[in-house]
Amino acid sequence: MSSAVRFETVGLRYDAYGPEVLRDVDFTLPAGSFHFLTGASGAGKSSLLKLIYLGAAPSRGQVTVFGQETTRISPADRTSLRRRMGVVFHDFQLIDHLTAFDNAALPLRVAGQKPKAYSEDVQELLNWVGLGARIESYPPALSAGEKQRLAIARAVVGRPWLILADEPTGAVDDDMAVRILRLFVELNRLGATVLIATHDHELVGRSGMPSLHLDRGRLTQVPA
Ligand SMILES: Nc1ncnc2c1ncn2[C@@H]1O[C@H](COP(=O)(O)OP(=O)(O)OP(=O)(O)O)[C@@H](O)[C@H]1O
Numbered sequence: 003m004s005s006a007v008r009f010e011t012v013g014l015r016y017d018a019y020g021p022e023v024l025r026d027v028d029f030t031l032p033a034g035s036f037h038f039l040t041g042a043s044g045a046g047k048s049s050l051l052k053l054i055y056l057g058a059a060p061s062r063g064q065v066t067v068f069g070q071e072t073t074r075i076s077p078a079d080r081t082s083l084r085r086r087m088g089v090v091f092h093d094f095q096l097i098d099h100l101t102a103f104d105n106a107a108l109p110l111r112v113a114g115q116k117p118k119a120y121s122e123d124v125q126e127l128l129n130w131v132g133l134g135a136r137i138e139s140y141p142p143a144l145s146a147g148e149k150q151r152l153a154i155a156r157a158v159v160g161r162p163w164l165i166l167a168d169e170p171t172g173a174v175d176d177d178m179a180v181r182i183l184r185l186f187v188e189l190n191r192l193g194a195t196v197l198i199a200t201h202d203h204e205l206v207g208r209s210g211m212p213s214l215h216l217d218r219g220r221l222t223q224v225p226a
């Protein structure tokens with residue numbers, strides 16, 4: 003099976019003289035797989051995701067995403083690779099001056115699709131995450147949980163090959179967390195590779211999906 007993500011002896015330091023926050027990280031996520039990423043606060047979960055979505059470069063080792071070595075990628079390939087990924091950021095990174103609908107539709111708009119072609123899909127997705135009545139609202143007027151659900155909608159709306167989510171259920175109640183998990187599982191069934199960083203051990207246990215576990219920058223549990 004081809005790999006979606008491959009780390010080979012990856013190390014990451016944010017500062018030349020600072021500590022390595024990821025050390026000797028080695029793993030492969032097969033295309034179409036579903037994994038959680040667990041570990042204590044500060045273990046390096048968000049940093050690992052950042053290396054995959056090209057938000058940082060490894061200090062040593064190699065990160066390969068859909069066959070492309072991320073440190074050697076051309077600017078054009080970088081843009082197209084980035085468009086294949088849907089990322090749910092820990093701090094959501096919504097655009098405050100766009101409505102919920104326009105935030106969710108942004109990846110489609112950037113890809114050149116016309117509102118006529120996507121508006122029904124976007125509405126349906128927003129209904130699914132319980133934001134159907136908030137499509138005209140702006141992010142500053144949304145609760146933390148609503149922002150989180152909007153960030154999830156935006157991440158998945160373009161049917162990305164790879165979904166990376168950083169604690170995507172941290173701000174919602176248990177019922178909504180289960181619903182969001184179902185959405186990710188469904189998208190995985192349709193072919194997306196999924197990696198979700200989480201503290202929610204109950205959600206991990208309930209899902210029956212495998213985990214990678216980070217302990218102070220080292221991977222102590224790798225996918226089978
Ligand atoms: N931009 C940065 N500059 C310097 N150090 C950073 C930066 N971002 C993270 N770190 C450090 O890297 C280490 C790993 O942080 P990271 O955010 O990846 O952990 P995490 O597992 O996502 O934690 P949490 O569960 O609290 O979100 C921490 O020691 C953190 O202080």
Ligand SMILES: [Mg+2]
Pocket residue numbers: 047048049092168
């Ligand atoms: Mg984090």
